[in-house]
Amino acid sequence: MTRFQNPTDGISxxxxxxxxxxxxxxxLVQHGMAMDPQALASAGAIAGSVAAALTFLSQTQRLAIETFRGEWTALATEFVQSMAEKATRQGTTTRNVAVVNEPAPADDSDKPASLLPRERMLQSMLIEDWAGEVAGSTYLEEKFRIPRSTLHRWQRRNEVIALRKGGRKHVFPLAQFVDGRPAAGINDVLSAIANPRLAWFWLNRAAPELGGRVPIEMLKHDMVQEVVLAARGFATT
Incomplete structure (x- = not known):
């Protein structure tokens, strides 16, 4: 049984x-499915939610579901169509409701912005489980010959991805460095995707917005403008 099938290993x-x-x-990207980014994200989210829910059922419940194997496709189609119809009805209702004497929203300027679902997911995971190889400033100084002062200057200027680990400690994904420097364009990506965890999560994986290419690898090959435009598109969705 893999870790994805075993809820007892600590993953939520x-x-x-x-x-x-x-x-x-x-x-879906690798198999050339023609889907816009929003539809692609929805397909992944629905599949992920269903798979995770199934995994966390009891053994008896999973065996009971197995008896419907021949009907899974039809049931899944019915489920998705039901979701679409419900969303359409809710959208229509919302558009038809008049807002009367709506109170002004409270000033929440001192409160942190609420995290998006994927950001919450990344916050709950160990960095080592999704970010690839990371290292602290001591390792980078010894192995990459990057002075701490230089690293901190890059961090202040948002020229390097720094991921908080534990209390105040930061670690740095090693894949972002080229010849002892962060890849060009990271600053622009962080301007589009402000959350460093989400920014690196996007940079280090095949991006539908880029035809399945990996953004950080493209930055290493000086394809900055294309990656930045895709990052802005990802941020808006």
């Missing part, structure tokens, strides 16, 4: 759903 249902969603999106 939400985190598992996110991992499956990402894998489904990559599979």
């Amino acid at each position: 249902q939400e985190a598992l759903a996110g991992l499956v969603a990402e894998a489904v999106q990559q599979a």
Whole structure:
């Protein structure tokens, strides 16, 4: 039984759903499915949620579902169509409701912005499980000959991806460095995707917005403008 099938290893249902969603999106891109980014994200999210929910059922419940094997496709189609119809009805209702004397929203300027579902998923996961090889400033100084002062200057200027680990410690994904420097364009990507975890999650995986190519690899080959435009598109969706 793999870690994706075993809820006792500590991974949450939400985190598992996110991992499956990402894998489904990559599979759809690799098989050339013609879907816009929003539809691709929805397909992955739905598949991930269903797979995670199934994994966290009891053994008896999973065996009971197995008896419907021949009907899974029809049931899945009915489920998705039902979701679409419900969303359409809710959208129509919302557009037809007049807002009267709506109070002004409270000033939440001092409160942190709420995290998106994928950001919450990344916050709940160990960095080592999704970010690839990472290292602290000591390792980078010893192995990459990057002075701490230089690394901190890059960090202040948003020229390098720094991921918080634990309390105040930051680690740096090694895949972002080329010849001892961060790849060009990281600053622009962080301007589009402000959350460093989400920015690196996007940079380090096949991106539907780029035809399945990996953004960080493109930055290493000086394809900055194309990656930045895709990052802005990803941020808006």
